[in-house]
Amino acid sequence: MKFTQFLKTKGAIGAIFMGIFYAVAMLGIFLPGYSAIPGNIDKLPIAIVNDDAGEYGAKIADQLQKKLPFKKIETDVTNKKALKDLEHNDLALVVHIPKTFSKNVQKGETPSSIDFTINEAGATTVSSSINSVITAINNQFSTQFSQQTAQGILMNVNVPKEQAAELAKKIETSYVGNVVKINEMPDGMNNNMLPMFLTMAGYTGAMIGAMQLVGVFKGSRGKASKTRLFCYVQLTALLVAVISSLAGTGIAYLINKPSGSLFFSVLGHQILNYMVCFNFTAILIFLVGEVGMIFNLPILLIQTLANGATLSRDMMYLPYKWMSYISPMYYSVQGYFADLYGSISASPYIWSMILVGAVAMLINIIIVAFIHKPIPVEESSTEADKLKNSTEPTI
Template sequence: MKFTQFLKTRGAIAAIFMGIFYAVAMLGIFLPGYAAIPGNVDKLPIAIVNDDTGEYGAKIADQLEKNLPFKNIETDVANKQALKDLEKNELALVVHIPKTFSEDMQKGETSSSIDFTINEAGATTISSTMKSVVTEINNQLSTQFSQQTAQGVLMNFNVPKEQASELAKKIETAYVGNVVSINEVPNGMNNNMLPMFLTMAGYTGAMIGAMQLVGAFKENRRKASKTRLFIYVQLTALLIAVVASLAATGIAYIINDPSASKFLSIVGQQILNYMVCFNFTAILIFLVGEGGMILNLPILLIQTLANGATMSREMMYKPYEWMSHISPMYYSVQAYFAKLYGSISPSHFIWPLIAVGGVAILINIAIVAFIHKPVPVENSVSEDKMESVKNETEVTA
């Protein structure tokens, strides 16, 4: 065989096609997706809560609302509700100006500072961006209030010398911003990315498993009814889900060492994640065969951006945002953030994940029932008898 003949073989053509297709798909999906950072930071929702009864609070709230680079700023929400929304990652930052802020500032006291609250149990881009924004805000406010305090000192220039040092301290400490981080994630990128890695481990395994099990389904059509084979496929997938989930969770505990009390909960979600992803990716394979894997790859790549681990829905471009609403990976990642590091129930994301899986399995049932044509099932009893007669004939001979 010549090299040119080898290049024309099915395997060589498939390898060449996949090499080009995967490179184009990966770069064509990742580069536009990540272009949303930091360009779409202004779409992040934040809340400014002003409880101050004096003049400073209103001025600061108005100044922040005009100068902060965010288009969606809530100002008519109570601090308690804003913090609840922050827990659910429905807000990216909560700025709270306390009731006695103006009074304390006029007295030169720093006991009542502005609180900037950030939820770290969410997309990495949001927490890092909010910290940078808060640092800049605090620097500007510190300069502003120091200048105002200095003006007050100059107006009372003829003060005794013994009070000079105290006034100088007031100028230096006229304003101190209080950065509050809730649901802190342990140090290490492995901890921050654990929700995404657990989800991707289940998704990729389920996608490859779907290709193999649907292939087995088609190969054995003459040996059993399509209904029975479909049930066998689901049972086998469930068996794999249990074993693979135990292995994945075990590795996560060896490396990341999360709370021991969450072990069964993580295993349970990982099993659910596998089964949902299995049926989600099996749709195209049941529909178009092995070629469905070619279509599944771009869908996987889109979900790595649309799963909310790196950026929130508000920052995503529309195609990625649309995908997040039907993506098993999005709901699984968010549920893991809530389960591992958050203080809210993950059920807010688990139920949509179940819904996606339920719709996927119904679609697969419909494909098998209406698109896959009936195939006559060979009589296994007759085959056994024929084999027995053949064996007896060979022994007699």
Template sequence: MKFTQFLKQKGPIGAIFMGVFYAVAMLGIFLPGYTAIPGNIDKLPIAIINDDAGEYGAKIADQLEESLPFKEIETNVTNKQALKELEKNDLALVVHIPETFSADMQKGKVSSSIDFTMNEAGATTVSSTMNSVVKQINDQLSSQFSQQTAQGVLMDVHVPEEQAAALAKKIDTAYVGNVVAINEMPEGMNNNMLPMFLSMAGYVGAMIGAMQLVGAFKANRNKASRRRLFTYMQLTALLIAVVSSALAAGIAFLVNDPGSNALFNLMGQQIINYMVFFNFTAIFMFLLGDFGMIVNLPILFIQTLANGSVIPREMMHLPYEWASYISPMYYSVQAYFANLYGSISASPFIWSLLAVGAAALIINIVLVAFVHKPVAEEVVETASKAEKAPTSREVTV
């Protein structure tokens, strides 16, 4: 056999196609998606609340609005309302200037400082970006207030203005920014990435399971009814979901130690994840056959970016943002963040996940009922077409 003859066979052709397709799909999806960092940082919403009764607060608030690289800055909310939005990750940062800030700074007190509050139970890009932004703000304000505060203190004790200005440069910074992190995560990248890894593990396993079980469904249509085979598929998927979720939760517990209560919540959600992912990916297997697996791969790549683990929805480019609304992985990741590290209920995300799963199940039922006919009907239909087709002996005029 010649090499060219070998290359023309089904196996080598498939391997060549998948190698090229995988490289193009993965790089073509991942690289454009990650250009959102840091390009779309300005899309993150923040809040600046000025409760200061003096002049410093207003000046700082105006200065921050002009200098910060964010297009959406809320100012007409209370600190309490802003913190509630922050817990839901509807805000990326809350800057609060307290009521006594100006008075305290004029007296040289550092007990009343500006609060910068962030939520760590969310996309990694947000927390790292906000930490960098807050550091820059604090450095700027420290240098701005150090001389002003020191000079004011010295003048209050009747030191001449010129002498006070000279001595002020030698006095340590009076301003100290108060950085507050809510829903703090344990140290280690493994903790930050756990929601994504759990979701990815369930999704990839369910995608391969869908390919195998849809194949078994098609291979056994002459042995049982479509309804029974479809039920068997779902029961098998549920069995896989329970076993694989128990193992996934066990590994997460051994490595990350989320706690016994979180362990059972984690396992329960992972079971739901698998069933939703299974039916979501099975749609393309029922609809397109073996080619459905090729379609499932780029959909997986898109969800890897659109799941909100690294990039929040506000920063995503439009195609990825649209995908996040129908992506089961997005709701899975957000539910894990809320369950494992957050202070809000995971219920809204779980219900959204179940809604996607229910829609996928209904679509699969419709495909089984109207697209995949019983084997007997297919045989009759094939025979009928064969009878109508002209034979080689027929002469056309």
């Protein structure tokens, strides 16, 4: 066989096609998706809550609206409501100007503090980007208030020497930007990425499992009815879900050591994640066979950006945002954030996963019922022997 003949074989052509296809798919999905960082940071919603009745509070609130690089800024919300929205990741930052801000600035008795509150139980890019913004703003305000305090003090030229140190301290501490973090995560990138890694482990295993089990389903046609084979596929997937989830959860606890009280919650979440992802990825395989894997992998790549572990939904470009609404990975990741690190219930995300899984299973049932042609069921040798024996004449 010549090399040119080898290149014309089905396997060689498939390898060439897949190499080009996935290079284009991966770079074409990841590069545009990640270009949203930091370009789309201005799309993050924040709230500025001014409880100060004095002039300084209003001025600071106005300056913050002009200086902060965000387009969605809520100002007509209470601090309690804003913090609640922050816990649900409906806001990325809450800036709170306290009641005594102007009073403290004017008297110079104590440092004037503004609270910048962020939620760490969410997309990693959001918390890191917000921290950078807060640092820049605090540096500007610290310089501004130090200058204002210095001007007020220097107007009094007859300052006794014994008060010089105290006045210098007032200038230095005239403004304090207090960064408050809720739902803090343990140190280590492995903790930040645990929700995504747990979800992807289940999704990838389910996608490969769907290809293999649907292949068995098609190869077993004629040996049992479509309904029975479909039930076998689902029962086998459930068995794999339990075994693989036990292994995955065990490794997560061995390395990350989350709270022991969450073990069964994480295990149940992982089993559900596998089953939902199994039916989600099985749709294309039931529909077009193994060729469906060509499309399943780009869909997986899109979801690695659309799952909300790195980017919040507000920062995503439209194709990724649309995918996040139908993606089982998005709801799984957000559910893990809430369960492992958050202070809110994971139930809304769990129910959303169940809905996605139920719709996916219904689509698979429709495909099997109406697209897969019925094949007569062959009688097993045992059943044939029984039938033969029952029809033989007795002597």
